[in-house]
Amino acid sequence: xxxxxxxxxxxxxxxxxIPYLPKIIGDINFEHYHEPFLGGAAVFFSLNYSKLSYLSxxxxxxxxxxxxxxxxxxxxxxxxxxxxxSEKEYYRIRDEFIPRTPEEAAAQFIYLNQTSYNGLFRVNxxxxxxxxxxxxxxxHYDIRRILDASEKLKNTRISVGDFEINKxxxxxxxxxFLDPPYTVSHNNNGFIEYNRNLFSLExxxxxxxxxxxxxxxxxxxxxxxxxxxxxxxxxxxEGDILLELxxxxxxxxxNASRKxxxxxxxxxxxxxxxxNG
Numbered sequence: 001x002x003x004x005x006x007x008x009x010x011x012x013x014x015x016x017x018i019p020y021l022p023k024i025i026g027d028i029n030f031e032h033y034h035e036p037f038l039g040g041a042a043v044f045f046s047l048n049y050s051k052l053s054y055l056s057x058x059x060x061x062x063x064x065x066x067x068x069x070x071x072x073x074x075x076x077x078x079x080x081x082x083x084x085x086s087e088k089e090y091y092r093i094r095d096e097f098i099p100r101t102p103e104e105a106a107a108q109f110i111y112l113n114q115t116s117y118n119g120l121f122r123v124n125x126x127x128x129x130x131x132x133x134x135x136x137x138x139x140h141y142d143i144r145r146i147l148d149a150s151e152k153l154k155n156t157r158i159s160v161g162d163f164e165i166n167k168x169x170x171x172x173x174x175x176x177f178l179d180p181p182y183t184v185s186h187n188n189n190g191f192i193e194y195n196r197n198l199f200s201l202e203x204x205x206x207x208x209x210x211x212x213x214x215x216x217x218x219x220x221x222x223x224x225x226x227x228x229x230x231x232x233x234x235x236x237x238e239g240d241i242l243l244e245l246x247x248x249x250x251x252x253x254x255n256a257s258r259k260x261x262x263x264x265x266x267x268x269x270x271x272x273x274x275x276n277g
Contacts, residue, residue, distance in 0.1 A: 003046045004148040009119035010040030014179055016247045018046045028269055030175035036163035037179045054166045056159045061109055063160040068106035069146055070153035077143050079107035090115050090133040114141055174219040180207055182226040208234050220269050227262035240268045
């Protein structure tokens with residue numbers, strides 16, 4: 001199956017990683033694909049792959065959107081095309097529109113994602129989405145992205161829950177892609193306050209133990225994380241590989257500088273040689 005474009009934009013998404021993937025993955029002939037921090041699923045959508053995949057995320061609204069795109073794309077589109085891109089309409093859809101069906105909830109999610117500030121997903125203590133309007137006045141959404149994504153998602157199992165929810169389904173020669181919320185900022189000692197609550201340093205250590213489990217299953221993993229000494233300490237494992245890649249920062253306001261930052265890639269896929277799985 002050919003690659004497609006993600007149908008949502010996602011803060012911290014891995015579109016930038018796509019050009020590096022062929023070299024990282026090499027020629028391994030992996031079986032099933034797992035992605036337990038789904039987000040925008042840039043890596044999943046980039047793979048020319050049609051076998052069964054297990055996708056999950058702890059964000060129930062995001063998971064519902066993926067399920068509806070997979071199973072009911074036309075119903076999502078029917079609702080979505082009624083929304084207009086204006087500040088007034090944005091706050092109406094954000095604060096007043098009450099979805100009556102899972103398909104309407106998915107259409108609302110995509111609309112807010114596309115028209116909000118930087119595509120962020122943030123809720124208040126009451127669980128209410130509170131990201132402001134993004135003033136993307138030239139925004140136009142091609143609904144073919146929904147149809148293409150729906151086709152790509154046909155052979156997937158999608159679930160909501162912690163990253164270990166499909167742990168028992170990992171088998172020999174499977175590939176697990178891990179892109180957790182970053183607990184620390186890049187190249188310095190600061191903690192990211194919002195993500196610190198969402199995914200703590202203890203969660204990072206639990207994820208490290210999860211990787212040990214993946215390796216015991218003789219499966220492959222790829223982990224992306226912030227380039228930080230604490231992260232290196234947690235995830236460096238004997239026989240595995242650490243790559244440091246540089247990319248442009250894509251998060252920030254209109255006048256924010258797009259400086260280069262480093263990210264770590266950890267994997268147990270042998271690099272620089274042919275692999276047949």
